[in-house]
Amino acid sequence: MSTEAMLSIEEKALRDEMQAFVKSVPRQLLLDMDNDKVRYPVEFLKEAAKHNLLGLRFDPKWGGRGVPWTSELVALEEAGVLGTSLACLYSLVSIVGEAIHTFGTEEQKERFLKPVIRGEKFVAEALTEPRGGSDFFAATTTARRDGNVFFLNGQKRFVVGAEGSDLILVYGKVEGIDDPKKAMTAFLVERGEGVIVEHVYGLMGTRGGGTGRLVFKDAVVPLENVLGGEAGIGKGTDVFHRMMIPERMTSAGGAVGMGLAAIETAAKYANRRRAFGQTIRQFEGVSFKIADSITLLDAARALNYAVGRSIMGNEFSGKTRRLVSEAKKFSTESAWTVVNHAMQVLGGIGYTNIFPVERLLRDVRLITIWTGTNEIMDLVIQHEFYREFLANPPKGRDVDLDSMGVEYPEEKEYNDQE
Numbered sequence: 001m002s003t004e005a006m007l008s009i010e011e012k013a014l015r016d017e018m019q020a021f022v023k024s025v026p027r028q029l030l031l032d033m034d035n036d037k038v039r040y041p042v043e044f045l046k047e048a049a050k051h052n053l054l055g056l057r058f059d060p061k062w063g064g065r066g067v068p069w070t071s072e073l074v075a076l077e078e079a080g081v082l083g084t085s086l087a088c089l090y091s092l093v094s095i096v097g098e099a100i101h102t103f104g105t106e107e108q109k110e111r112f113l114k115p116v117i118r119g120e121k122f123v124a125e126a127l128t129e130p131r132g133g134s135d136f137f138a139a140t141t142t143a144r145r146d147g148n149v150f151f152l153n154g155q156k157r158f159v160v161g162a163e164g165s166d167l168i169l170v171y172g173k174v175e176g177i178d179d180p181k182k183a184m185t186a187f188l189v190e191r192g193e194g195v196i197v198e199h200v201y202g203l204m205g206t207r208g209g210g211t212g213r214l215v216f217k218d219a220v221v222p223l224e225n226v227l228g229g230e231a232g233i234g235k236g237t238d239v240f241h242r243m244m245i246p247e248r249m250t251s252a253g254g255a256v257g258m259g260l261a262a263i264e265t266a267a268k269y270a271n272r273r274r275a276f277g278q279t280i281r282q283f284e285g286v287s288f289k290i291a292d293s294i295t296l297l298d299a300a301r302a303l304n305y306a307v308g309r310s311i312m313g314n315e316f317s318g319k320t321r322r323l324v325s326e327a328k329k330f331s332t333e334s335a336w337t338v339v340n341h342a343m344q345v346l347g348g349i350g351y352t353n354i355f356p357v358e359r360l361l362r363d364v365r366l367i368t369i370w371t372g373t374n375e376i377m378d379l380v381i382q383h384e385f386y387r388e389f390l391a392n393p394p395k396g397r398d399v400d401l402d403s404m405g406v407e408y409p410e411e412k413e414y415n416d417q418e
Contacts, residue, residue: 003301011074014056014067018078021051025082033085033208034359039200040164040210042122044086045093049119054093058101062109063117069308073253077301080257083356084206084363087257088160091250096123096169098246099186103228103239112167112188124161125243126170126189126214129154136240137180141172141216143187148223150174152187152194152216158370162212163197166190169227170216171236184236186227194219205362245311245320247371248328252304255331255367256297259338262360263293266342269355280345289341296334303327322384329377332367339364 007015025044032038048054056072058064065071072094079087093116100113115121129139141154152172159168168189177183189195200212226232227239267290270281280286307327311320339361343350350357368374405411 003298003305006070006302006305007074008071010067011071014071015074015078017051018053018075021048021053022078022081025086030083030086030359034205036202036207038208040122040161041086041089041208042164045089045122046119048090049117054090054119055097055113055117057094058097058113058117062101062113064097069249069311070305073249073304073308076250076253077257077260080254081261083258083360084254084366085160085209087250087254088206089209091246091254092123092125092161093117094250095243095246096125096167099169099227099239099243100188102242103186103232103235104188105224105229107224108188108227108229116167121166122161122164124159124165124168126156126159126162126168127240128156128158130157130213136171137184139171139173139180139184141170142175143172143185143221144175150187150221150223150226152189152219152221155198155213155215157199157213158201158211159214160209160211162214163200163210165210168195168214171240172216174233177234181237182234184240185233186236186239187221188225188227189216189219189221190225192219204365205359206366241321244372245324248324248377249304249307249311251367251371252300252307252327252331255335255364256301256304258360258364258367259293259297259300259335262339262342262357262364263290263297265355265357266290266293266345266350270345286345289345293338293341296338300327300331300334303330318384318387322381322388325372325377325380325384328371329374329381332364333374335364336368 024047029038029041029044033041045054052065053075055062055064056067056075057069058066060066076087076091079090097113097116100108104113112121116123129141131138131140141152141156143150143152152170154172156170168191170187170189171184172187173180173183174185194217196215196217198213198215200210203211223230228235270286270290271279273280281290304327307323310323339357342357343361346355346357349355352358
């Protein structure tokens with residue numbers, strides 16, 4: 001793609017590693033996951049760990065490579081070629097790992113982060129509730145403290161790895177703290193008594209990741225499993241806001257890979273399929289869809305890399321929140337458009353399981369919804385834009401003055417209340 005120049009030599013080498021790994025993933029695994037014959041592909045994660053491809057951004061002390069966000073995005077694109085489910089499971093090490101790496105104690109990193117990156121423990125994140133959805137602070141999961149133990153009660157749904165994971169990052173409100181933002185706490189919950197998989201969902205796509213509903217019934221969580229220990233009580237809001245960076249950037253990176261997989265399939269088909277005496281790529285109705293798709297993917301990839309650099313330069317700010325939301329929204333919507341273009345190029349055969357595009361279409365639909373719907377992304381984007389725009393007016397040319405009617409200020413009526 002035309003964004004090749006944006007990659008460093010090291011990132012190109014990492015891409016080669018990821019491509020080799022992705023090529024090695026058994027075709028049968030993808031088919032069995034899509035047919036719900038596999039609930040949680042442990043061997044996929046173990047194999048990635050064996051090649052030191054998990055938790056790439058994290059300190060080598062804990063098993064990562066210490067690479068920048070841009071490098072992880074390179075890896076995520078390649079994982080995305082496999083579809084949403086495997087890309088998500090691959091990303092969860094980055095997502096849950098971010099919480100432990102940033103907010104965890106040294107002991108928590110030793111106990112949890114190291115074995116997760118080594119592929120010895122498998123993680124999930126329990127965020128959404130039946131009555132919560134995008135309203136994070138409407139969560140009703142509670143944690144009652146008794147000495148150095150918390151008893152967790154509540155339920156979470158749409159948890160990828162509800163079935164199959166060993167360690168679950170769970171957000172809940174500590175009883176006795178009235179302000180929900182100050183009560184929210186992040187817990188590292190190990191699977192055991194009181195942690196119940198009540199339902200594994202039948203999904204339109206993104207199958208095979210053990211996505212289900214978790215119910216916590218007096219699940220015992222020792223103080224040392226509060227993320228950050230004693231100091232982490234009531235810090236769940238900070239964790240949540242920080243976590244939206246890896247949540248959304250991993251979706252953005254994977255989306256580019258899914259779109260590219262679909263359009264490359266369609267492009268090969270269009271170069272072979274003949275109609276009316278010529279290959280169908282010679283018809284504008286087909287070739288323009290290829291052109292639109294490549295342009296969208298190049299733009300999404302370039303935006304992702306730019307945002308990745310912004311994150312590295314300014315770990316967390318309102319502008320970062322805006323840019324991350326832009327990347328997630330644009331990349332996922334571009335992928336949805338591109339996969340639809342691919343199916344249109346393939347025609348009727350694209351709607352069958354002869355090609356993988358119908359699976360990718362079912363998969364990619366989810367990524368415009370999860371980790372904050374794209375409508376929520378719009379809210380964040382405009383909110384953070386206005387906050388910065390009004391606090392720091394543009395210093396360049398005031399184009400409002402470049403009009404013939406500039407001498408009629410009374411026509412610019414704002415209904416100000418003075």
